[in-house]
Amino acid sequence: MFTEADLDAIWLTLRLATTVTILLLIVGTPIAWWLARTQSWFKGPIGAIVALPLVLPPTVLGFYMLIAMGPNGVIGQLTQQLGIGLLPFSYWGLVIASVVYSLPFVVQPIQNAMQALGERPIEVAATLRAGPWERFFCVVLPLSKPGFISAAILGFAHTVGEFGVVLMIGGNIPQETRVVSVQIYDYVEAMEYGQAHVLAGLMVAFSFVVLLGVYGFQRQPGSVWGVKT
Amino acid sequence: MNLMKQLPWLVLGCVAATHASADQVHAAVAANFTGAMKSVVAQFEADTGHDVVLSFGSSGKILAQIQNGAPFEVFLSADQAKPEKLEQDGFVVDGSRFTYAIGALALWSSLPDFIENDDARLTSGDFNKLSLANPKLAPYGLAATEVLEALGLTEATQAKWVQGENIAQTYQFVATGNANLGFVALSQIMSEGHVTQGSSWIVPSELYSPIRQDAVLLKKGQDNLAARDLMAYLKSTKAHEIIHSYGYKTE
Numbered sequence: 001m002f003t004e005a006d007l008d009a010i011w012l013t014l015r016l017a018t019t020v021t022i023l024l025l026i027v028g029t030p031i032a033w034w035l036a037r038t039q040s041w042f043k044g045p046i047g048a049i050v051a052l053p054l055v056l057p058p059t060v061l062g063f064y065m066l067i068a069m070g071p072n073g074v075i076g077q078l079t080q081q082l083g084i085g086l087l088p089f090s091y092w093g094l095v096i097a098s099v100v101y102s103l104p105f106v107v108q109p110i111q112n113a114m115q116a117l118g119e120r121p122i123e124v125a126a127t128l129r130a131g132p133w134e135r136f137f138c139v140v141l142p143l144s145k146p147g148f149i150s151a152a153i154l155g156f157a158h159t160v161g162e163f164g165v166v167l168m169i170g171g172n173i174p175q176e177t178r179v180v181s182v183q184i185y186d187y188v189e190a191m192e193y194g195q196a197h198v199l200a201g202l203m204v205a206f207s208f209v210v211l212l213g214v215y216g217f218q219r220q221p222g223s224v225w226g227v228k229t
Numbered sequence: 230m231n232l233m234k235q236l237p238w239l240v241l242g243c244v245a246a247t248h249a250s251a252d253q254v255h256a257a258v259a260a261n262f263t264g265a266m267k268s269v270v271a272q273f274e275a276d277t278g279h280d281v282v283l284s285f286g287s288s289g290k291i292l293a294q295i296q297n298g299a300p301f302e303v304f305l306s307a308d309q310a311k312p313e314k315l316e317q318d319g320f321v322v323d324g325s326r327f328t329y330a331i332g333a334l335a336l337w338s339s340l341p342d343f344i345e346n347d348d349a350r351l352t353s354g355d356f357n358k359l360s361l362a363n364p365k366l367a368p369y370g371l372a373a374t375e376v377l378e379a380l381g382l383t384e385a386t387q388a389k390w391v392q393g394e395n396i397a398q399t400y401q402f403v404a405t406g407n408a409n410l411g412f413v414a415l416s417q418i419m420s421e422g423h424v425t426q427g428s429s430w431i432v433p434s435e436l437y438s439p440i441r442q443d444a445v446l447l448k449k450g451q452d453n454l455a456a457r458d459l460m461a462y463l464k465s466t467k468a469h470e471i472i473h474s475y476g477y478k479t480e
Contacts (some may be wrong), residue, residue: 044296067405072406086357086407088407089402089408116281168401171358171390172393173390173391173392188293189290189365189394190365190366191289
């Protein structure tokens with residue numbers, strides 16, 4: 001049913017989405033914590049920047065990443081000086097682009113969960129002589145668990161469903177940048193609709209199960225981000 | 230009462246008005262022909278007074294759209310296979326298919342003096358990436374693989390290939406400097422008979438099979454005068470001159 005190229009694409013997609021999700025949880029948590037707690041004037045602008053990938057068309061985002069990561073771009077010059085070379089057309093280029101692209105899907109649920117905690121649990125922990133790190137790791141993180149689970153699932157699913165960005169910076173290299181969405185696109189363009197249907201079917205089934213997981217997990221009606229509303 | 234008397238004339242006037250502007254044709258055009266088609270159409274509109282609406286995209290996508298009821302009346306493909314497919318499926322006015330342009334392939338770099346109008350740079354292997362259009366999807370990509378095969382460089386270069394989904398994306402990879410080299414359509418780097426930027430090798434045409442691009446009149450445009458005029462215009466000397474200036478040949 002699946003060709004070898006399909007299986008390569010599926011494996012690559014899962015690997016990419018897993019790496020990106022882990023990185024996003026590491027990068028996204030401090031950003032979410034800061035956004036949830038800060039009174040700073042920068043909260044608005046930083047929040048807006050994090051949310052930008054929601055608005056920009058993926059191909060537009062991808063095109064500017066291609067320029068930024070290119071030999072004349074800011075990121076490209078940095079990576080060249082560090083001896084890494086250029087990022088486009090590589091697995092790690094895709095990872096970085098995907099982290100940017102899926103950032104709001106991870107930061108926002110975590111931020112919402114942390115905001116919903118309020119001051120009280122943290123203050124109580126402080127009166128019990130918990131230090132700032134202890135308060136964060138032993139109180140805030142466990143209590144924000146639903147937000148983290150939503151964030152992980154959405155970040156993973158969003159990376160699997162990514163297309164425009166990959167198309168722009170990927171270069172369609174087997175086992176490196178040719179993910180499932182690109183493979184489906186290739187089938188459609190080549191008029192091989194049968195093969196496209198099979199892969200697309202798999203993707204629909206996968207997405208359904210993932211979303212079922214999110215909504216089933218949340219239970220509470222009217223909550224989208226894993227937070228009681 | 231007065232108004233009632235005038236009403237039939239008003240209605241007639243409206244009908245006439247819509248008819249006058251009905252000489253409009255909607256054409257779907259393969260991405261590689263974008264620049265040339267805009268110039269041809271500008272001249273066509275000036276000469277005939279018709280109005281042309283243009284949609285650009287990859288031929289494969291346009292094909293799928295036509296099969297699913299897109300309102301296109303004329304289709305300029307990047308190859309022959311897709312117009313033939315539409316012919317078989319009964320979307321095309323019989324006998325309307327013809328080759329409107331024959332594409333040429335160029336090896337291009339955005340760096341000046343990187344290529345000296347030959348294959349030396351390609352053979353030397355002294356470049357980071359080689360951008361080409363996906364050979365499965367784009368005729369220019371297929372032509373590029375034929376050239377590499379003819380030069381015996383397929384295996385040597387394969388690890389450096391990056392593929393664009395279409396020739397426009399292939400161009401982007403080179404234009405942004407991410408790939409040193411790329412096989413692009415000559416039409417993309419040529420304007421008014423000259424290659425305008427970077428450096429290039431215009432690949433000898435005997436190294437690849439001709440990239441024949443066919444146009445068809447679709448059944449939706451069968452009774453549209455503007456559509457028929459546009460098809461005829463594409464065969465005119467005037468149109469050919471414009472098409473040549475973009476690096477295409479015609480027959």
